[in-house]
Amino acid sequence: MVDWGEPEMFADLYELLEISPNANSDTIERIFRHFAKRYHPDNPETGDVERFNEIVEAHDTLKDPVKRAKYDVLYRSFVELHRETVAEASKPGTIERDVVLQDRLLSLLYVRRRRDVNSPGIGDSELEALSGCPREHLEFHLWYLKAKGWIAKTENGLYAITVEGVDRANAEFQTVPATNLITRPGFTD
Structure with missing residues (x-):
């Protein structure tokens, strides 16, 4: 049955x-x-x-x-x-809100790794507080970021950004495209 x-x-x-x-x-x-x-x-x-x-x-x-x-x-x-x-x-904007939250999580983990390479992890409770998102909503995003290889769990069970995650964060937050640098006023050969 x-x-x-x-x-x-x-x-x-x-x-x-x-x-x-x-x-x-x-x-x-x-x-x-x-x-x-x-x-x-x-x-x-x-x-x-x-x-x-x-x-x-x-x-x-x-x-x-x-x-x-x-x-x-x-x-x-x-x-x-x-x-x-x-x-x-x-609902309009559902996926967009998720992308923003995932980027926020990557940013938080990026900054933590940059500040302390030897202790780069953030625990569940701290991640919940820093992101402003309840744990039950974070689970999907943490799963996704882990599955993409952008974050991983450290030996002590904390979340930390990976090299791939750093590359992803860098790619997402490059605000001035190279073509704009060449045409900006004040740029000389």
């Missing part, structure tokens, strides 16, 4: 049976019979053991009032999580 409560394991049983969450027991039974007949392993044309087992499990969950009530609680949470995800992804 699948644990429908695990987010990575959650299955939309209503979608699986192609019914509304408001479907009554007669509708659930009718649709189940339709799909059971179609996907039954004995059906030589459309039999599919895996799909059949999913259909049976969905039916068994939704036909039982107690199991369905428990499932519906999880279902509503699942739907709400998806709504929140879509809403956050639709």
